Amino acid sequence: TLTQAEKAAVVAIWGKIAAQVDALGTESLERLFSSFPQTKTYFPHFDLSQGSAQLHDHGSKVLGAIGEAVKNIDNITGALATLSELHAYILRVDPVNFKLLSHCILCSVAAHFPSDFTPEVHAAWDKFLSKITSVLTEKMFTVHPQTKTYFPHFDLRPDSGHIRCHGMKVVAALGEAVRQIDNISEALSALSNLHAYNLLVDPVNFKARASQGRGESPRGA
Ligand code: HEM
Numbered sequence: 001t002l003t004q005a006e007k008a009a010v011v012a013i014w015g016k017i018a019a020q021v022d023a024l025g026t027e028s029l030e031r032l033f034s035s036f037p038q039t040k041t042y043f044p045h046f047d048l049s050q051g052s053a054q055l056h057d058h059g060s061k062v063l064g065a066i067g068e069a070v071k072n073i074d075n076i077t078g079a080l081a082t083l084s085e086l087h088a089y090i091l092r093v094d095p096v097n098f099k100l101l102s103h104c105i106l107c108s109v110a111a112h113f114p115s116d117f118t119p120e121v122h123a124a125w126d127k128f129l130s131k132i133t134s135v136l137t138e139k140m141f142t143v144h145p146q147t148k149t150y151f152p153h154f155d156l157r158p159d160s161g162h163i164r165c166h167g168m169k170v171v172a173a174l175g176e177a178v179r180q181i182d183n184i185s186e187a188l189s190a191l192s193n194l195h196a197y198n199l200l201v202d203p204v205n206f207k208a209r210a211s212q213g214r215g216e217s218p219r220g221a
Contacts, residue, residue: 002127007073009124013116014070017109021067024108025059026051031104039097066105069132080135088139095137102129150201 002010017024033040033048046054065083072079087093106125110117154162173191180187195201 002073002124002131005120006124006127009121010073010128011070013109013113013121013125014067016113016116017063018067020112021063022056022060024105024112025061025063026056027059027108027111028062028101028105029055029059031107032101035104036097036100039100042091042093042097062101063105066129066132069128069135073128076131077135080132084136084139087136093137095133098133098137102126102133105129150199 030050040048043058046052046058048055065080068079069076077084106122106129109125110122151162154160154166156163173188176187177184185192
């Protein structure tokens, strides 16, 4: 969590950023797409050429959301709840991308306000953007916190090595089931024994996992 001094530093420089939300938002996205072109894959429906109207519009939305987080600095989770659901369930943005965007936002702020961007302000903004990232990427274990009890030995912070590694295993098993779609019981029999006899996972938890799909998103999309 941010200290009072860090919150004050974030709020103070936001006073300046707020007057240039459009320019800074657009620049942050331009930096994102040129330094990390793989992030463009989330925007196949956008015109991403420099200065495009969509880039501009989306940049101001992103920075607008950050402004909401500044206004609600003591309740960022509440302020960004809808956005968190959108990014987790509908857009399915891989958490690594939040680090990349945060970096580009920091660079843009530093470039526009060099004298305000002291090491203290830098550190405070870093922490603030990390907090926003956790809020926007923490949904699975947040919506069904009881599921955490099966993972007492895991680091369950968003984007932890444990979560990424386990997520890949789950998806790989789904892939196996797809490949053997006419023989799913056989394909997953070892996993079935593991979950039933060793892990003793209550079947209700399988529903919670499966309903994270696009079709049953909380927004009903
Ligand atoms: C949509 C904020 C990170 C991909 C949005 C919207 C906002 C937003 C406000 C518009 C929501 C709406 O129209 O209801 C943020 C913030 C971020 C962040 C504050 C982190 C600081 C990311 C990252 C990616 C991403 C890292 C992927 C690289 C998208 C996409 C949309 C979207 C694809 C939908 C665009 C559209 O079709 O209109 N985001 N976002 N976001 N975001 Fe993010």
